[in-house]
Amino acid sequence: MKALVKERDEPGLRLMDVPEPQVGPGEVKIRVLRTGICGTDLHIRKFDDWARHTLKPPLIVGHEFSGHVVEVAPDVEDISPGDLVSGEGHLVCGKCRNCMAGRRHLCRNTIGLGVHRDGAFAEYVTLPASNVWVHRVPIHPDVAAIFDPFGNAVHTALSFPLVGEDVLITGAGPIGLMAAAVATHVGARHVVITDVSEERLDLARKLGVTLALNVSTSPITEGMHRLHLREGFDVGLEMSGNPAALRDMIANMTHGGKIAMLGLPAEEFAVDWATVVTSMITIKGVYGREMYETWYNMSVLMEKGLDLSPVITDRFPYHDFDAAFDTAASGRTGKVILDWSPTTTDRSA
Numbered sequence: 001m002k003a004l005v006k007e008r009d010e011p012g013l014r015l016m017d018v019p020e021p022q023v024g025p026g027e028v029k030i031r032v033l034r035t036g037i038c039g040t041d042l043h044i045r046k047f048d049d050w051a052r053h054t055l056k057p058p059l060i061v062g063h064e065f066s067g068h069v070v071e072v073a074p075d076v077e078d079i080s081p082g083d084l085v086s087g088e089g090h091l092v093c094g095k096c097r098n099c100m101a102g103r104r105h106l107c108r109n110t111i112g113l114g115v116h117r118d119g120a121f122a123e124y125v126t127l128p129a130s131n132v133w134v135h136r137v138p139i140h141p142d143v144a145a146i147f148d149p150f151g152n153a154v155h156t157a158l159s160f161p162l163v164g165e166d167v168l169i170t171g172a173g174p175i176g177l178m179a180a181a182v183a184t185h186v187g188a189r190h191v192v193i194t195d196v197s198e199e200r201l202d203l204a205r206k207l208g209v210t211l212a213l214n215v216s217t218s219p220i221t222e223g224m225h226r227l228h229l230r231e232g233f234d235v236g237l238e239m240s241g242n243p244a245a246l247r248d249m250i251a252n253m254t255h256g257g258k259i260a261m262l263g264l265p266a267e268e269f270a271v272d273w274a275t276v277v278t279s280m281i282t283i284k285g286v287y288g289r290e291m292y293e294t295w296y297n298m299s300v301l302m303e304k305g306l307d308l309s310p311v312i313t314d315r316f317p318y319h320d321f322d323a324a325f326d327t328a329a330s331g332r333t334g335k336v337i338l339d340w341s342p343t344t345t346d347r348s349a
């Protein structure tokens, strides 16, 4: 089968012919239809310090995907060939305290699909059945392919009650955009999203946010004045990983405000802790998705009409992966999808 491989300890990825994975006990084999390119995949292609310290090539990369089940191990129940599925890319140990208590998203031994074991940028992938999410309601394979980052957005956005609240989202990358769509859908009063990219702020406007603010020219306080917000934001969703964004957020929260932080800063940085303390702000770190409460939430949000289609801006056949990765790395687009469906394979053959 064709697969995108990090072959050696060096920058770049290679499209290669590799053996198809075999179904082990408790596993499911999936014919991949679409994959989403994540920031993690960009780090792996670039082979930066994080990737250098984390990866052991050769490795098939990728963790965001949708596909059809083609084979299940004899001991697997409730998943059948033909099912359209997405994959939970965090594989947990099942043995630690949190796993035993059913809090699998808090497993301290989590390993990553396409990071620590062969991933989904390939024609076939195998996964433990417990990592497979079956779509019981019809959904487009493009949207099913981004359930992993959509899950980051939903996990973060639903960390605190949003109904009637004023929500500040810093960072209008693919995940910030999806979080904005969720916050609007579930009944926040005002959803203000910030970025420094006009293209991404335009995408946010298409999703119906109250205000999309370019913080390179307009401070957050200006947005607050335009909306007549007198006391600050009730809920903050940090989705940029940028130190200035968190600092601005802390400075513009109401007393007792809640911040859910998904953005991963590249290094340590200072924040105004005195304001966190005296404004009695709660800050919650968010990683991955809750298994499987977030997945349930995602499917139900889709069933109730949440439209993520404006978030997907670019599609490429898998053999144009370098152009697709360059597009994703530009920082100006929404989600970039690679198409692995059999028709694409035939055309390239």
Ligand SMILES: NC(=O)c1ccc[n+]([C@@H]2O[C@H](COP(=O)([O-])OP(=O)(O)OC[C@H]3O[C@@H](n4cnc5c(N)ncnc54)[C@H](O)[C@@H]3O)[C@@H](O)[C@H]2O)c1
Residues within 6 Å of the ligand: 038, 039, 152, 170, 171, 172, 173, 174, 175, 176, 194, 195, 196, 197, 200, 215, 239, 240, 241, 242, 244, 245, 261, 262, 263, 264, 265, 286, 287, 288, 331
């Ligand atoms: N915790 C997790 O489980 C998890 C999972 C996936 C991604 N992440 C992180 O979440 C963040 C969002 O992911 P993404 O794929 O949408 O990332 P992205 O890099 O595509 O988007 C981040 C956006 O933040 C914008 N930005 C930069 N400085 C800003 C500022 N001062 N104020 C407002 N916006 C600013 C950038 O222009 C960019 O559009 C990233 O930091 C990523 O590393 C965390």
Ligand SMILES: [Zn+2]
Residues within 6 Å of the ligand: 038, 039, 040, 063, 064, 148, 149
């Ligand atoms: Zn991802």
Ligand SMILES: [Zn+2]
Residues within 6 Å of the ligand: 092, 093, 094, 095, 096, 097, 098, 099, 100, 106, 107, 108, 109, 110
């Ligand atoms: Zn565990």
